[in-house]
Amino acid sequence: MAEVDTTAGPVLGTRVPDDAELDTLRSWVPSQRWFPEKGTDAALDRVAVVDLPDPLDEAAVRVHLLALPSGAVLQVPTVRRAATGEDAGPAARPGVIAPLPGGVLVDGPHDPAFVRAWLAAAHDDGAAPTRTGVTKVVEGEQSNTSVLLPGADRPAILKVFRVVTLGPNPDVEVPLALARAGWAGVPRPLAWLPGGWERGDGSAAVGHLGVLSELVQGARDGFELACDHARAGTSFGDLAEDLGRTTAQMHRALRTAIPVAGTGHAHAPRNETERHTEVRRVVRTLRERAEAAAARVPEVAARAEAVHAAYDRLEALASVPPLQRVHGDYHLGQVLRSTDGDGGRWYVLDFEGEPQASADEKTRPDLALRDLAGMLRSLDYAAAVGEARDPAWLGDARDRLIAGYEHETGGAAVGLEVLLPALELDKALYEVVYESGNRPDWLPIPLAGVDRLLGHAR
């Protein structure tokens, strides 16, 4: 995909005997927001430690790679530094994991020594900053940990992947490919850090540890922005329409930047048998995902029959649009609205796909309309969380999103009537599973969406 191999030249980890630092991390890691297997009694096995030299030689910077029983590899950067007066009181420096004799152990992203050591070790496109300036960890609900570098000579944000994906991470490769293809709707990756280690069976593993991207100045999170409009009762229509256009542009840029193997002429007519096979494959995937959701959540199981009945309508489709590379976990929290300098526009983030999806699912060609369906669901969340009083708020935002998408595709978007509601239902079922595991208080939001979509489908 990328013109250069971004996993080449990794920083190498070595096996290190268990020590007191590992004991400390074993009790600290499971309580962190980004810990992916909450509620489990996780036995963490350290597979490697990468030492990152601090250019100022002020502190010891290490990256611990810790394997979970599931095989997932977690990244925990730490900084050991001598204690200063700042570390003495109870309001110690942010991110302190534990005191050490004569010093402190700090969660790497909270310490400038980690950021400068990371930058010194990373590979870049010739546009990376050389000075970090003041650094600050992004607060809030994140699966990863991001650090702002607003005062760097090129303002940037560093995303530290907490779960290290084996092989190239789509969140490095996809934005890089899109930016190199000339699409300006994605913050440009400026530098990336591949890491390598040896598995238990002696084979070599490699994965990206993080990516530094251009900072979108004065950006607002799309979900917060939409909730604010819902709460105030002000129309989100113009912004939704622009988001629909941006979404169609993203799909066009993905087709150019990451063509799907074997479909170089994806828009060429396929014969009838091939078209039927594709339709059946799409419907089978939807049914399998619904079954998996029903097996995990009783509220989905109770609706399984109605869900399958809704999917029955798809069996009669003559064709589905060609599959292509998609975003995969597209929602309002994955888009930023800039307010400074460029007149206000949308930027798309986070091309990692759904957190629970397998590596194969994350990169598999899919229906572009799946992303549009994700954004429709997200408008529903914004209306619910922002407590929009007028039901027309949501209807307007939905219509304008679709109108912007259709307009940008020149009317070439196929499947809006039958396929799009089915994909929205699929996403709402995914959300029911997601909320039941992460935010049970929010479960009524996607459940109401499922019921509405089932009502429409009957």
Ligand SMILES: Nc1ncnc2c1ncn2[C@@H]1O[C@H](COP(=O)(O)OP(=O)(O)O)[C@@H](O)[C@H]1O
């Ligand atoms: N290029 C950027 N410019 C400005 N802010 C950003 C940028 N990338 C991410 N952010 C901020 O960091 C937050 C987390 O980023 P995201 O990629 O969604 O991380 P995660 O994978 O942990 O959810 C976003 O909600 C946004 O507020």
Ligand SMILES: O=P(O)(O)O[C@H]1O[C@H](CO)[C@@H](O[C@H]2O[C@H](CO)[C@@H](O)[C@H](O)[C@H]2O)[C@H](O)[C@H]1O
């Ligand atoms: O951003 P992530 O890749 O971690 O995505 C996961 O978490 C999201 C929540 O943070 C979740 O999104 C759901 O809630 C959003 C509001 O918080 C809403 O805008 C989305 O439409 C809804 O799906 C996402 O599904 C999950 O994969």
